[in-house]
Amino acid sequence: MPRDYYSVLGVDEDASEDEIKKAYRKKAMEYHPDRNPDDPEAEKKFKEASEAYDVLSDPEQRQRYDQFGHAGLGQDGGGGRGGRGRGRGFHDVEDIFDAFSDIFGGARGAGRGRGQSGRSDRGRGQPGSDLRVSLPLTLREIAEGTEKNLKLQKYLECEDCDGTGAEGGMGGQNFSMCPKCDGTGEIRQVSRSVFGQMVNVQPCPRCEGDGRTIENLCDTCGGEGRVQGEESISINVPPGVMEGNYLTLAEAGNAGLRGGPAGDLRIEIKEEPHEHFERDGLDIYYDLHLSFPEAALGTEVDVPTLQGQARLEVDPGVRAGKILRMRNRGLPDLEGSGQGDQMIRVHVWTPQELTTEERELLNQLRGHENFQPHPSEEESEKSFFRRVSDVFS
Template identity: 40%
Template sequence: MSNHYETLGVTRDATGEEIKKAYRKLARKYHPDVYEGADAEERFKEVSHAYDVLSDPQKRQVYDATGNENGTPGGFGGGSGFQGAGFAFQDIFENLFGGQGGGQGPIPRTQRGQDALITVRIDLRDAVFGVNKKIEVDTAVLCPTCQGSCCREGTTVQTCEICRGRGQVQRPVRSILGQVMTVTACTACQGHGTIIPDPCNECGGEGRVRSRKSLTIKIPAGVDTGNRIQLGGQGEAGPAGGAPGDLYVEIRLNKDAQFTRRGDDLYASMTVPMTAAALGTELTIDTFDGTQQIIVKPGTQSGEVSTLRQLGVTHLRGQGRGDLLIELVVETPTKVDAAQEELLKQLARLRGEEFTEGRLNTANGVFAKLRDKLGHL
């Protein structure tokens, strides 16, 4: 019996990955469809059997201990059957051939390109009315030299001589049932059935190149942060002239210095002097629709809201727009001169508010009257 380690050309302490690598190299070398020697089939069987033993931890342990893989519990001669041997055809095929199945024919070189996603930032005004925006995208585009053929000018793809265009090859595998044939992807052509003997210089045989292209996209009114716009066919070009994928544009709104968005409504605040809030006034505010007038009624309190209808964000789905809501913040003066202080005191006295030593006297006046009223309830 030949030494399995010598057959594969590895040492006795070789790792599983080293054993697999050695086997694949020898299997390609001695494959009957490639190797021209008269003993090609016998050598291929010997290499496959050595790998079958050394790639299985249990079989390898028995082999290292006894010098052969038979007549030991857990081996083929242990009488434990297929389950006892831990023998599964699917596992063998995946271990030997990387899980590549057969029977599906050659793999097309032409594939659909991947979808792409980019982020675009816009101002709040653009979300209110919509905007046409120019963007630049770094992506894969059809090779301008070969137009997706992948070949140098004047040349074409050729049928693979190893698999004869099938994209697959048959390989014998030694099993407990004897030698069986399995079908795997051809390694010479990577399963395509054809090879590119003279690839295009610009794309290297890919049929596409990286480039930057400019697009003008229409961003509809009403979009908000997180919304995505799908542009069909504007994604990456596919290999070998394949159809391009789609491009998705994700919207991000820039923060506005004046307005805050909540849904389709806009919010802002305006400061109103104390005297103007008490007497009433008319204010102006610059909006996305131009200058608007706000009526401040006499006696307006801080926190009251003035609503300007249909001056918010356009509804993304449906008609009309949201509202613009203005919160009025009454400003109380923090510093007053002597004349202003005297006027305020006079106003307080006229309103029944009494001052003692510069402070509001709560023993009399409106606060005392209010206390008396509450006490009689």
């Protein structure tokens, strides 16, 4: 005589679907043949638990069983769900797979009853694509950090159906469990090899991995759960970014299909050319043009910096090509570990046209010793080694 299915699973007759599911998993884990090789009694109890679960997890089969007992299930006894009992394909393997995934950290199947898909009520859907945009910034904005408002042309979640693709949205009655995958959103194929059972899991082709089918599609989005539109967002750009850096905003890209997660928004930094400065890492370079008297006598000049005008003292006798350094006037490090400098490249301007008076003054200076070229000792050494190098090259 067949055993009572509730007793087989060790649950009360008013047990919920979740309680039945958990009880079955416990029994299946305990008596699974892989854990109990060469134990006929364990194999028998495993089959009993699978048969009991197959009936009690199906509302129609359970109702007939509650009213008529085993006689209400027909000739196949435990052949619930249209005769999938003893010869029900891979149903038992499916639930064992879920049970093991719960134990070893798999999120799918955790705490879900029969006919649910292990996801939120919004459905699985398909992920949206990432969105890439360019953001031009001035050097001052890079130095100080800035807040920018962007207008994006993208796929947005359909408001009329809450992104579900179904008429009436989340509150409607237009969803039904996918009959092909029983709401799991997945199709599993089991094959046997010398290494044991191999389970191949693929998205269900009928519901496209959603686990549900839609009876009436949303008129606004045509069942996609998303529409094309414009969205304005505000982003904070930290100081110290560089050309080619990316700022990534998670799930701010294109909306997914039928409740799927949105893609990411990837913002590529573009650096605009500056009127005065050239960037080299954290340092910036500025070209300072001096007259010959200023270079010879020394001077004080106002030079532009990223922080505003600053006074620079130029020593007498500065030469063209000299690099002067203004510390901490460059760009901040993105990680906050320091700041670059502003480098001043000195250029001595030579006039192209002279008046008669200017020409006479320069002619008077031409013969003075201090106005004759006098290479420094270091330059002389370089010149000597350069001549030696030329001889042997």
